[in-house]
Amino acid sequence: MRAVLQRAIDRADAWIVDRPGRVVALFLVLTLVFGVGLTNVSTDSGTESFSEDIPEQQALDAVTEQFEDPFDPDPQTTQLIQSGENVVSKPGLLRMAEAQYRLAEREDLRVVETNSAASMVAMQLDPSATTLEAQRDVLERTPSGAIRQAVRETAAENPAFVRLLSTDFNQRSARASATVAIVEHDIPGDPAEEGQTGELTRIQRTSERVVAPLGGDIRVFGAGIINDEFSTVIGDSLLVVIPAAVVLLVGFLIIAYRDFVDLLLGMVALGTTIVWTLGFMGLVGIPFSQILIAVPPLLLAVGIDFGIHAINRFREEKAAGVDRETAMRRTTDQLLVAFFLVTATSVVGFASNLASGLLPIREFGVVASVGIVFAFLVFGVYLPALKMYTDDLRDRYPQIPTFSQAPLASAESRVGSVLQVGVVVAERAPLVLVAVALVVSTGAGVYATGVDTAFTQEQFLPPEETPAYLDSLPEPFRPGEYTITRDINFLEDTFEASEGDQVVVYVEGPMTSDGALESMARAGTNPPSTFVPDGRRAEEESILSLIQFYAAQDPAFAALVERNDGNRNGIPDENLERIYDALFTSPAGDAAETYLTDDYRNARVLYTVQGDADDAEITADTRDVADKYRFRATATGEIVVFQAVADLIFESAIVSLALALVGTAAFLVVAFTVLEGRPSLGLVNLLPIVMTVAFVAATMRVIDYSLNAFTATVLAMTIGLGIDYSVHVVHRFVDELAVRGDPSAAVTATVVGTGGALAGSMLTTVFGIGVLVLAVFPAIGQFGVLAAISVVYSFFSSMLVLPSALLLWCRFVRPNTNTPSSTSRDAPTED
Template sequence: MSHKTSSLLVLTVIAILTVLSVFYASRLRFDYNFDNFFPKGDPDLAYYFSYRDKFGNDNDYLLIGLDNSGSLFDQQFLQKVDTLTRFMQRQPHVESVLSPTNVKSPIIEQFGYFEIPYLHPDEPERYTQDSLLIYQSRELVGTLFSEDATAVSLFIQTSDNLAKEPGDSLIAAMYGEIERLGLQEHHVAGKVLAQSVFIEKMKIELAIFMSASILLVILFLWIAFRSVWGVLVPLVVVLLSVLWSLGVMGVFNKPIDVMTVLLPTIMFVVGMSDVIHIMSRYITEIGQGVTKIQALRVTIKEVGMATLLTSLTTSVGFLTLLTTSIVPIREFGVYTAVGIALAFVLAFTMLPAILLLNKKPNPRRARRIDLSWPMLLRRVYTFVLRRPYPILYTTMGVVLVSLIGISMIKVDTTLLEDLGDDDPIIKDFQYFEEKFSGVRPFELHLIAGPDKSMYDLEVLQEVDQLETYLYQTYGLNFITSPATVVRAIHRAQNGGLPDYYTLPANEREMQQVQQRLTAFSKRSELRAVVTTDQQEGRLAGKMTDVGSVRAAELNDSLEAFIDQHINPELLQTRITGSAVMLDKNNDYVVSNMLQGLLIAFLVVALLVGLIFRSLRMVVISLVPNIIPLLMIGGIMGFLGINMTVSVSIIFTIAFGIAVDDTIHFLGKLKVELRKGKSLPYAIKTTIISAGKAIIITSCILVAGFLTLVLSSFDATFYVGVFVSLTLVFAVVADLLLLPVLILYFYRPNGK
C-alpha cells in the first residue's frame, strides 16, 4: 500500500469519526447543578440529604427586594407590591409566596380562629397603626420589612430542584411583571436565578474563549511559520481534537457545566503543543533538503516519544483531579485527559497524513524561517555558561520569598465565590445582607430526647435558649423553629398582642397551645419545622455570608454552648444545611491538592527514571517544575487570594502542562547523549534544537490561557492568570535553571 493510499485511508476514518463527533456534540446541553458542588463521599452529606427529605430544600427559593427610597408606607408602592405578590402566586412551579401584603397575624378566640393582615395597602389611614404593629413583631423586621422602613422583601418558595427551562420561564415572567409595574429599584436572589445566569454566562464565555484562542493561535502560528499552510494545517488538527472531545462528552451525556466550559479552550491550546513540536521538527528536516518521508521518519523518531510522554504527563495532571470530592471538577479532569489523548492520536495520524498529501514546503523558505532561532538560543546557552551561580542564587531567593507568601495563604470560601465583586448577582446579595437578614442559610436539626416530644414545654425552653444564643452571639438575623410556631399560637390565643410572643408560662397554657397544634397539624407551616411524629424539628435561619472560616469558628462556639447549656436528655442537635456542605469542601482542599501533586510528581519521576535510569536526573527534572508552583503560591499569598476548591486545581493543571517542556528537553538531551556527544555539547544542541518548539508552544499556551481572564467567574479568571504565569516561569526555568542543574549535578556515566 502506497503512502498516499494509507494517508487517504487514515483521513477517511477520521472523517467518519468526525461526523459521529458532530452528531453527539450537537446533543450537548449546558447545566448548573448546585448539589454537585457538595463533597461526595462525606458522611455529613448523606445526613443532610436525609434531613432535606424530611423538611425540604433550604435553597429552593427566590427573594425579591423592592426599595422605595423614602418610605415603604406609600400607597402606590404597596399596591404594586400586592399586585406582584398575587401575580407570583399564580405562576407555575411556585409553591407559596410570603409577602408584606399577605402576611397575617392569627387571632384565636373562644368563638373561632381568624387572621388580621399586618398591612392594609389600600387603607393609608391605617399605615401608622400598621407600622407600630409590624415593628413590634421581631419575626417580620429584617425579613419582610427592612429595619429602616424603606424596603420590602418577597419570599417565593419554588418547586424542589426546579430545572432550568421552567426556572427561566419563571424568572422571565417575574421580570416582565416588575417592569410592567414600574418597580425601578428591585433586587433578586436565589438558586433559580443563579442557575439561569450562570448557564447564560457559560454560553457567552465559551464563544468568547474559543474565538479569542483561535485568533491568538493563528497569530502565533503565522509568526512561527510565516505561511498559510503553516497556520491552517495545525489549526484543522487541533479543532478536530476539540470536536472529538465534545463528541465523547455527548456520547456519555455529560452536560457542559461551569468547569467543562473550560475544556474546549484548554484542549485547543494544549493540543496545539504536540502539533507545533511535530511541525517545527518537520520543517527543520525539510530545510536540510530531505524528502517528506525521510523528514517525517526523523520527526516521529525524535519527537514521538517525548510527545507521548508529555501527553501522558498532561493527562495525569488532569486525572489527579479525581482526588477531589467535587463531581464537576472530577469530570472535568477525566474528560480533559481523554481529550488530550485524542489530540495525541490526531497529531500522529491526521497530521502526518496531511503532510504527506500536501506539497513539500520550500526548502529555502524552511531554512530562512529557522535561521534566526539558533542565534537566539546560542545566546541563551552562553548566558547559562557564564552565569550559573547568579542563576542558582536567584532561584534560592525566589524560593525563599515564595515560601513566605505561601505561609500567608488562607483557606476560605463564600457562597458565590466564583463571581466577581462587581457582578450584578453579588450586588443583589449584598443588598439583602445590608437591608434584610442576609442570604446564607443556617440549618440545625433538632431531635427530642427519649420519651419527649418537640412540643413538650421543657424541650421548647431548650430551643428558646438556643435561639437567644443564635440571635445575640452567633449572628442569625431570622429564625424559624418549633418554638417560633408555639410563640405565634400563644400570641394568637392572647389577642395577637406582641407582648405574648413568648413560650407558654406553664403546662396549662402549653396544653391549650397543643390543642391548636393538633388542629393545625396538616398545615405546611408546621410540617416545615416538625415531623408528623413530633420527634424531630428544624431550626432554620438566615445570616450574612461571613465565609467558611468564620462560619466554622461560629459553629465550634455553638457546639460548645450546646454542650454546656443544652440538656441532651431533653434535646439533641446537629448542624447541617447546604452552606455547611459547601464549607466542608475546605476540609479537603489542601489534602486533595497535595494528593494530586504527589501523584503527578511520582508519574513524572517514573518517566524520567525510565528515560535516564538516574535518581539524580529525577530530582533535577522536578526542581524546575516545582519552583513555578511555589512562585504562584507565593503570589497568591501576597495578593491575599484565598485558597478555594476552584483555585486549588490550578496547581495540578499547571504542573501537568508545564512539565511538558522539561520532558521535551530531556528527551532531546537523551538522543544527543546517545550520539556520543559530551554533556555540555549535548545541552547546547538540545537548547538550539528543542528550544524553538518549547518557546513557541509556551507562547501559544500562555496566550490561550490568558483568554480565560475575560471570564466573569473568579475561578476561571485565576486559572487563566496563574496557569499562564506558571508556564512563563517554567519555560524560563527549563532554559536557564535546568541546564545549570544538569551541568553541575548530572553524571551521564552514572558516577
C-alpha cells in the same frame, strides 16, 4: 519493551508517511462521531455540585425541604422583590397585591399559592378576604389611615409578617423600604431535573414580563433565573474567551509557522481536538460546568505546543538536506516518544484530581486527561499525516503558495543566542546554579504554606456590574445583563440575616420530650466568641425564641407556658406537644413552621454570627454548639457548608499534588529505564517541575490568590503542563548526546533547537490560557493567570536550570564520552 515501542512507532511512521490519505480519512470519520456527542453537551452551574456529597449539605437539604422560609431557594417558588417606595403604604401594598393577582390569573404560570405582606394586611382588615382578588379589593377600598393601623396590628401579632419586610421597617410609622412576596408553582416531576428547571426558568422570565407594566420596582427572583444566568455566564464566557484565544494564537502561529498552509493545518488540528473533547463529554454525559471553561483554552494552548514542536522539528530535519519522507520519519520517531512522555505525565497530573472529594474537580480531571490524550493523537498522528498529504498536493499543484519553511531558531539566530544563557551558566558553574535553585525553591515552598483556602458563592456568580471592556464588545460577543448578584446582595443587605449571616443547627429527635427545649437553651448558653450574644445566650431564631416572643404578645399562651415551666426560667419543659399545638394554630403558626416540623420531630435553630469572624472559626464553634444538644444535631448553613467544601478543596489540592508528583516520578523513572536504560533521567526531569510548583504556590500568596474551586487544580495542573518543557529538553538531550557524544555540544544543540520551539509554545500557551482573565466571572480569570504563570516558570526553569542539571548528571551518573555515536539519528543507541 523498548523494541515493542519502537515497532509501534515504526508502524505509525509507515501509516503517516506512506498512507497519509487514509489516516486523514479515519480522523475525519472519528470527528463526525464526536460531533454527534457535541450536540448532547449540557451545562451545570452553581455551587450545588461541589457540596452535594458532604454531610453538612445533606443536613442543609433536609432543612430546606422540611422548613419553609422566604429566603430559602425553594426550587418551585418565585420571589417578588419590591423596593423603592414605602412598600406597606396603600399604593405599595396595592401594587404587590395586583402583581400576585396577575400572576395567579395566568394558567401557564402554574401558581398554586402566594404569600406576601399585602395579603396579610388584607386578611387583617377582612378575615373573609381569602382570594387574591378579594384581598386586592379590600386594600383598594380601605383608607390609608386604616391600612397603617392594620400594618401595626399585623406586625405586633405575626412575626412572619415582619420577616417579609426589610430591616428598616418602622412599626410605629408603618414604613418599610422593601418587601418580598413568595409565589409557589406546581411543576410536575423532580424540580431538579433539567426539564423542570427549564420550565421554572420559563415561568419566571414570563413573570418578569407580567409584572413589568405595574410600575414601581418589583423584580422577579428565583432558582429558574439563577440557573438561567449561571448557564448564560458559561456561554458568555466561552463566547469571549474562545475567539480571543483563537485570535491571539493565530497571531502567534503566523509568527511560528510563517506559512499559510501550515497555519491552516494547525487550526484544523486544534479544532479537531476541541470537537473530540467536547463530543466525549456529550457522549459520556459530563455536563459543562464553570470550571470546565478552562478546558478549551487549555487544549488550545497544549495543542499549539505540540503543533509547533511537530512542524518545527520536521523543518529542522528538512533543513539538514534529507527528503520529505525521511524528515517525517525522523520527526515522528522522536516526537511520538516525546509526545507520549508528555501526554502520560500530563494525564498523571490531571488525573490526580480524581482523588478529590468534589465532583466537579473530578470531572475536570477526567475531561482534561481525555483531552490531552486526544491532543496526542491529533498532533502526533493526524497533523503529520495532514502535513505529508498537503505537501504532496503542493508538489502536484504548484499554484498552492509556500512561504517560509525555516525552523524557529538556529545557533546563529538572535533567539538561539538568547536561549544559550542557561548553557553558558551550566558550563561554568552548574553545581552552584542547581544548589541556589534548590534553596530558593525550598524557601518559596515554605512561604507558600500560608496560602488561604476559600469557597464562596461569589466565585460562581456573574458580576453585579459587567466590566466596561466587556460592555464595549460588539454583538454577539457582548455579555448579557445579569441580575442575580444584584438581587442576592440586596436581599442580604436589606432583610433579616439570611443563612449567609447565620449558621444553622439541624436537630433530629422527639421535640415533645420533656427537657427538649431546655437542651436547646443550654446549647446556646455562654456562646463562643464568633456568635452574636444576647445576654448570656447566643442570639438565635428557633421554636423556643418564637414561643417566648408569642407569649409576650398573648396572655393566654403565656399562661400555658408558665404552667408547664417547672423551674420558672421562662422555658417550658412539660406538655410540649400541647404548647406546640397552641402555637401552630395561632397567628404565629406560619412562623412556627420555619423552626419545627409538623410532626414535632425535627427542629431548625439559627444562630447569628459575627460578620467579621473567620469562617473556619465559625464552623468549629457551630459544631461545638451542636455537640451540646441532647438529640442528634448537625451544624450546617451556608457558612458551614462552604467551609466544609473549602476544607475539601485544600485536602484535594494537597492530595492531588502529592499523587501527581509521585505518579509522574514513577512514570518517568520507568519510561527512561525502558527507553534509555537510565532511570535517573526521570528524576532529573522533576527538578524544574518541583521548582515551578513551589514558585506558583508562593506567587499565589504574594498576589493574594486563595485556593478555591478553580485554582485548587492549578498545582497539580502545573505538573501536567510544565512537564512538557522538561521532557522535551531531556529527551532531545539524550538524542543529541547519542549523536554528538559531548555533553556541552548536546545541551547546546538541545537548547537552541528544542528551546526555540519551547519558547514559541510557551508564548502561545501563556496567551492562549491567559485569555481566561476575560471570562465574565473573576475566579476563572484567576485560574488563567496562575496557569499562565506556571507555564512561564516551567519554561525558564527548563531553559536556565535543567541544562546545569543535565551536565551534572553526565558528570556524576553517566561517564563522559567525547566520541559521537556511530549510529544514525533514526535509531539512537542505548547509553
